[in-house]
Amino acid sequence: MSQNRKRAAIILAAGQGTRMKSPLPKVLHRVAGRAMMDLAIDAAEGLDCERIVVVVGAHSPQVGDSARQRLGADNVVVQDPPLGTGHAVLAAKVALSDFEGQVVVSYADCPLIDTQTLKTVFDLADKADLAVLGFEAADPGAYGRLVIEGADNLSAIVEAKEATAQQLAIRACNSGVLAADRATLFSLLDEVRNDNAKGEYYLTDVVGIAKARGLKPKVCFVGEEDVTGVNSQVELAAAEAIWQSRCRKTLMLNGVTMPAPETVFLSWDTQIAPGVVVEPNVVFAEGVSVASGAVIRAFSHLEGACVAEGALIGPYARLRPGADIGKDVHIGNFVEVKNVRIGEGAKANHLSYLGDGEVGAKANIGAGTIFCNYDGYFKHRTVIGEGAFVGSNASLVAPVTVGAGAITGSGSVITKDVPADALAFERSLQTEKAGWAKAFRERRTAEKAAQKKG
Structure with missing residues (x-):
């Protein structure tokens, strides 16, 4: 003994x-x-x-x-x-x-x-x-x-x-x-x-x-x-509830802010540093680390992701495996990030898919931007340089690079590399036909009235 x-x-x-x-x-x-x-x-x-x-x-x-x-x-x-x-x-x-x-x-x-x-x-x-x-x-x-x-x-x-x-x-x-x-x-x-x-x-x-x-x-x-032993699905859920409650309490005692802790779900390996704020209804799947000063806003889902100091995630954001979010980065509502390193101070605030690539420091990703990373057989990378500005509703067809300080026009489909500090846009010329809308409405109104009489 x-x-x-x-x-x-x-x-x-x-x-x-x-x-x-x-x-x-x-x-x-x-x-x-x-x-x-x-x-x-x-x-x-x-x-x-x-x-x-x-x-x-x-x-x-x-x-x-x-x-x-x-x-x-x-x-x-x-x-x-x-x-x-x-x-x-x-x-x-x-x-x-x-x-x-x-x-x-x-x-x-x-x-x-x-x-x-x-x-x-x-x-x-x-x-x-x-x-x-x-x-x-x-x-x-x-x-x-x-x-x-x-x-x-x-x-x-x-x-x-x-x-x-x-x-x-x-x-x-x-x-x-x-x-x-x-x-x-x-x-x-x-x-x-x-x-x-x-x-x-x-x-x-x-x-x-x-x-x-x-x-x-x-x-x-x-x-x-x-x-506690588990012999049924009911007991499994009870064990999960106990584990979650204990882990939340430990994190809060260590300095993590959770206004509604009962709505936050954690994994066995979740790492959240003191000074992080986690808003309601957030799910941490496996492989997530969050550094001090970051804010994870409501209804976000994180898995296999690393979030650096001061980053703002969500609400309604999804970070998938390989998402490497730099210091003071903003990832906003309905933005999905997968296998992308995002440099310090960059922003993607609205309605975007960023998959397989890299975004440089202080770059701005406009609403509706898509990294078109898959050709049906292989994944390809999109690289956005430091300080670049990607206009709203842009489709970036990988492999492609947008150079540092470059700008892409809204609605563009970018298929070729864009040099640093250049402007790239791809769209048809706007055509106008005077009075066409008024004539269309009058014609359709008459057709509808005739259909009702018949």
């Missing part, structure tokens, strides 16, 4: 997930834009676990493939057939046979178990033969009850269906998460039997076996929300 020992994690991901009623395996459903299994792996990696083993089921090759892609084949084991949680942990025995240190058992369908939660149980394992993570349940229901002696000595875990009336009154419940020395854990599991109604090997039985050996299991507690 010495401190600072090496750490490993066993993540159980072999559940059937039938209550999700979805073709997507349960643990691959997303919370905060990230698969629940990946969140569990992230939590273990956050504690520098030397080894992480994921236990998957034979019924869901998609889960196994995803875990192998993340961790490699040697760190994924298959529980087949599924014979309970104790049997699932035993499936990882061979994969950890050369590991010496503490092992924590965690769950791929508990997306709110984070690094700090795992640290709590690891820290207790430094002082105990077996550390179990518990929580105080508002409604204990079908949870296993923790029978505790003194402050933290765990006497037993009793399943609700086998509990006495007195035990059912206990509000201290089992999360399923536990930690112990690897050799101790697997030695205890070797003694677990399946002489129960389900014929399964229960992980919780290790507590009683440890007590019988004279070992000292202990318990530590976290909040009920910290160990």
Whole structure:
């Protein structure tokens, strides 16, 4: 029980997930834009676990493939057939046979178990033969009850269906998460039997076996929300709501302004610096960073984008992957930016699509501008030089460059490079026919009147 020992994690991901009623395996459903299994792996990696083993089921090759892609084949084991949680942990025995240190058992369908939660149980394992993570349940229901002696000595875990009336009154419940020395854990599991109604090997039985050996299991507690499990779409939405609320609160405590935080949605990797203002109804998908002083106005959607200091985004803006928005840039209403670097002080305030290219510092992109970047086979780049002015309703057919300080006339279709400081425009000469509109109206009025009489 010495401190600072090496750490490993066993993540159980072999559940059937039938209550999700979805073709997507349960643990691959997303919370905060990230698969629940990946969140569990992230939590273990956050504690520098030397080894992480994921236990998957034979019924869901998609889960196994995803875990192998993340961790490699040697760190994924298959529980087949599924014979309970104790049997699932035993499936990882061979994969950890050369590991010496503490092992924590965690769950791929508990997306709110984070690094700090795992640290709590690891820290207790430094002082105990077996550390179990518990929580105080508002409604204990079908949870296993923790029978505790003194402050933290765990006497037993009793399943609700086998509990006495007195035990059912206990509000201290089992999360399923536990930690112990690897050799101790697997030695205890070797003694677990399946002489129960389900014929399964229960992980919780290790507590009683440890007590019988004279070992000292202990318990530590976290909040009920910290160990929330997901078994249905309703519970998935509940976990998402908890995650979002916590992340919003953290950002606001760190200096981010959100007038209506409940309408802002964040991703697992969203980075928003202190001093940013986020107006209502904004969605941050994966891969977004926003620097201090920027304002993200209402109803904007950002994904894979970088926003620099002092930039103004929206309202109703869309930043797609590769959008690199420079300092003090303005991206206005109904402007979409994809894979474009926009230089300091440039503006695109209205109704434009900017895809694949570069916009120089202090350039102005007029309303209705389109970067025509796709020819049906390949994407091409549009480059706008510093200080250039692109007139409204311009179509820039890539590959094309508008030089620094150049101007393009409104309504032009620009297909050739424009030299620096030049004026380029492409439109037909305006033709006027005097009195034509009046004669047209008179003729059509007479035709309509005659049609009604007929």
